[in-house]
Amino acid sequence: MSAQFQPREKTRVRAANAMAAELVAQGVSHIFGHPGGASLPLYDALLSAPITHLLMRHEQCAAHAAQGYARATGRPGVCLATSGPGATNLITGLADAMLDSTPIVAITAQVATPLLGRDGFQEADILGMTAPVTKHNWLVLEPQELPGTIREAFRLASSGRPGPVLVDVPRDVLQAEIAWEEGSVTASLPPRRADPVGLRRAAFAISNAKRPILYVGGGVISSGASAELRRLAKKTRIPVTTTLMGKGAYPETDALSVGMLGMHGTAYANWAMNGSDLIIAVGARFDDRITGKLATFAPHAKVVHIDIDEVEIGKNRKADYPLHGDARAVLQQLLPLVGAPDTADWWKEIEAWKAKAPLGYREEGDVILPQFAIDRLWRLTRDLRPIVTTDVGQHQMWAAQFWKCDEPGMFITSGGLGTMGYGLPAALGAQCGRPDRLVINLNGDGSFQQTMQTLATAVEARLPLKIIVLDNQGLGMVRQWQDLFYDRRFFSVALKNPDFAKLAEAFGAVGFTVRRPDELDAVYEKALAVTGGPALVHVVTEPTENCFPMWPAGQSIDTMVVEDPKYAAKSTKKS
Amino acid sequence: MEQVFEITANHVPGMLARVESIFRRQRTAIRGFFLEGGEGSAAHLTITAEASSDVANLLRKQLMRLVDVHAVADSSQTRAFAPPESSFTFKEKTA
Numbered sequence: 001m002s003a004q005f006q007p008r009e010k011t012r013v014r015a016a017n018a019m020a021a022e023l024v025a026q027g028v029s030h031i032f033g034h035p036g037g038a039s040l041p042l043y044d045a046l047l048s049a050p051i052t053h054l055l056m057r058h059e060q061c062a063a064h065a066a067q068g069y070a071r072a073t074g075r076p077g078v079c080l081a082t083s084g085p086g087a088t089n090l091i092t093g094l095a096d097a098m099l100d101s102t103p104i105v106a107i108t109a110q111v112a113t114p115l116l117g118r119d120g121f122q123e124a125d126i127l128g129m130t131a132p133v134t135k136h137n138w139l140v141l142e143p144q145e146l147p148g149t150i151r152e153a154f155r156l157a158s159s160g161r162p163g164p165v166l167v168d169v170p171r172d173v174l175q176a177e178i179a180w181e182e183g184s185v186t187a188s189l190p191p192r193r194a195d196p197v198g199l200r201r202a203a204f205a206i207s208n209a210k211r212p213i214l215y216v217g218g219g220v221i222s223s224g225a226s227a228e229l230r231r232l233a234k235k236t237r238i239p240v241t242t243t244l245m246g247k248g249a250y251p252e253t254d255a256l257s258v259g260m261l262g263m264h265g266t267a268y269a270n271w272a273m274n275g276s277d278l279i280i281a282v283g284a285r286f287d288d289r290i291t292g293k294l295a296t297f298a299p300h301a302k303v304v305h306i307d308i309d310e311v312e313i314g315k316n317r318k319a320d321y322p323l324h325g326d327a328r329a330v331l332q333q334l335l336p337l338v339g340a341p342d343t344a345d346w347w348k349e350i351e352a353w354k355a356k357a358p359l360g361y362r363e364e365g366d367v368i369l370p371q372f373a374i375d376r377l378w379r380l381t382r383d384l385r386p387i388v389t390t391d392v393g394q395h396q397m398w399a400a401q402f403w404k405c406d407e408p409g410m411f412i413t414s415g416g417l418g419t420m421g422y423g424l425p426a427a428l429g430a431q432c433g434r435p436d437r438l439v440i441n442l443n444g445d446g447s448f449q450q451t452m453q454t455l456a457t458a459v460e461a462r463l464p465l466k467i468i469v470l471d472n473q474g475l476g477m478v479r480q481w482q483d484l485f486y487d488r489r490f491f492s493v494a495l496k497n498p499d500f501a502k503l504a505e506a507f508g509a510v511g512f513t514v515r516r517p518d519e520l521d522a523v524y525e526k527a528l529a530v531t532g533g534p535a536l537v538h539v540v541t542e543p544t545e546n547c548f549p550m551w552p553a554g555q556s557i558d559t560m561v562v563e564d565p566k567y568a569a570k571s572t573k574k575s
Numbered sequence: 576m577e578q579v580f581e582i583t584a585n586h587v588p589g590m591l592a593r594v595e596s597i598f599r600r601q602r603t604a605i606r607g608f609f610l611e612g613g614e615g616s617a618a619h620l621t622i623t624a625e626a627s628s629d630v631a632n633l634l635r636k637q638l639m640r641l642v643d644v645h646a647v648a649d650s651s652q653t654r655a656f657a658p659p660e661s662s663f664t665f666k667e668k669t670a
Binding site for chain 2: 127128131132135136139156309310311314315
């Protein structure tokens with residue numbers, strides 16, 4: 001650490017330097033950003049800070065990279081943008097982080113204070129614009145308050161229900177001199193525990209349920225409750241289903257797992273949920289992609305709802321046993337109180353559903369099915385315990401179905417907002433946070449092209465990302481909806497794509513193209529062997545494949561179509 | 576039914592916009608509004624709005640999630656305001 005970052009008590013320093021030192025004190029190792037005029041004082045300070053700055057090619061990518069870093073490490077990710085358009089470009093990433101409860105600290109520079117509110121060059125009311133998509137935001141007008149605000153920003157981002165915060169700092173505030181002493185990291189509040197009376201009632205309900213199911217969301221991962229969840233499931237032998245955000249909270253290869261539920265989840269997870277008499281929701285929010293039509297969802301089930309955010313309890317589905325508290329703390333309280341219910345008959349029913357509608361895909365000869373491409377890569381790399389990020393679309397749902405995840409933090413995706421362009425920058429952030437892990441980005445041809453400039457940053461940083469572009473020559477999920485719900489009136493979904501392997505080479509990465517199923521493993525092996533920079537595999541896939549199971553948005557789970565009627569007669573390979 | 580929200584919050588610029596946005600997202604129009612407090616101190620807000628009990632409960636919980644909000648009390652039974660016999664007159668905006 002340079003002398004600049006070991007100031008004596010009440011040293012007089014520029015506020016930007018104090019801010020950089022606070023970031024170091026908060027444990028920040030990487031910042032994802034893009035400089036501009038107003039942020040130059042902070043960049044000048046960062047030059048001598050022991051922090052790696054990743055020069056992103058768009059601020060949206062910076063926000064997603066910060067999300068990937070946060071989700072892979074459990075620590076807040078940091079993104080940095082200049083005033084005006086730099087700051088507004090962060091908004092999609094902030095909204096994404098808000099819905100997925102991802103702790104990120106966004107720092108934006110602002111025009112100098114005399115110009116505030118006067119429509120100066122590159123001025124934007126970023127506080128007003130980001131208020132709905134942040135836990136909180138600050139405009140720092142007093143230079144002396146800047147270090148403390150940074151500390152508070154980190155505390156707030158990662159405490160309670162995690163989420164994004166934003167600190168907006170005018171240029172003259174960054175340049176001002178302040179009296180500063182190094183602060184300590186603000187201690188987080190102790191985790192909130194559930195009310196003991198409610199807890200005993202919930203434990204009784206669990207112990208006496210006949211058809212219970214554990215419905216597990218991302219809150220289990222963010223509270224670090226996976227071990228407690230496993231103990232509860234093993235003790236009670238209650239089936240476990242996870243949401244998209246909860247993937248990895250419980251090992252999906254375990255016998256008690258029924259996989260992901262929801263619009264594209266396994267049929268048996270959805271049937272089990274709908275047929276249960278007690279749903280034990282842990283860190284999950286009954287969103288519409290899970291419940292379908294609320295009025296007909298799980299009609300005979302009582303609900304135990306454990307959540308750190310009181311707003312979520314009862315918001316979409318009435319909670320019969322509300323347990324407001326941190327998932328880990330509440331599960332620890334609950335474990336000694338619950339007994340094992342008799343679930344033998346319930347399991348027989350679930351096993352019958354599994355046999356009736358296994359997750360699978362058909363065999364094809366000459367064309368690569370996207371499910372096959374994902375399944376093969378999972379089988380080739382599973383022993384390496386890779387972190388996988390996805391983008392948004394059909395490939396994301398196939399990844400959720402076929403990429404079995406056994407650990408928390410290993411499946412990183414845009415769940416709530418469904419942001420196309422998320423996957424590649426999130427992979428970059430995850431690789432920065434976890435240089436020890438293989439990081440794979442599963443992408444689609446449409447979504448890759450939304451943030452593909454991130455390849456330039458990955459090449460510069462020599463990050464050994466593996467990028468798999470599943471190319472079905474179109475916007476597959478939109479096409480699927482036009483196919484199923486708009487009388488096949490296809491419009492604005494076909495993409496005339498570049499040669500993705502050559503594109504990767506143009507950025508300085510290594511590119512491969514594969515068109516035949518029997519060549520897939522060999523190409524994957526070559527890509528996995530690439531070191532010192534990213535490798536991209538362009539996988540040309542069947543263009544008309546649709547993703548099943550599926551139910552129409554807003555409809556009841558009973559309307560779920562388990563497999564594509566076009567191919568229902570063909571042989572199916574079980575996953 | 577008419578709901579009355581008594582809110583104690585930090586009186587800082589932007590606080591009101593955050594509070595209002597909670598009502599806007601639940602498509603609940605604010606029918607009456609009173610704010611008292613000096614900048615830098617605590618502000619006391621009284622807001623009346625038409626909402627079902629479920630929506631009002633959700634609004635209260637969401638308001639409590641705001642960092643600047645310290646307390647939200649339900650005064651619907653005691654009614655903080657007299658019925659809104661408005662003394663305002665509205666002028667049409669002209670070009």
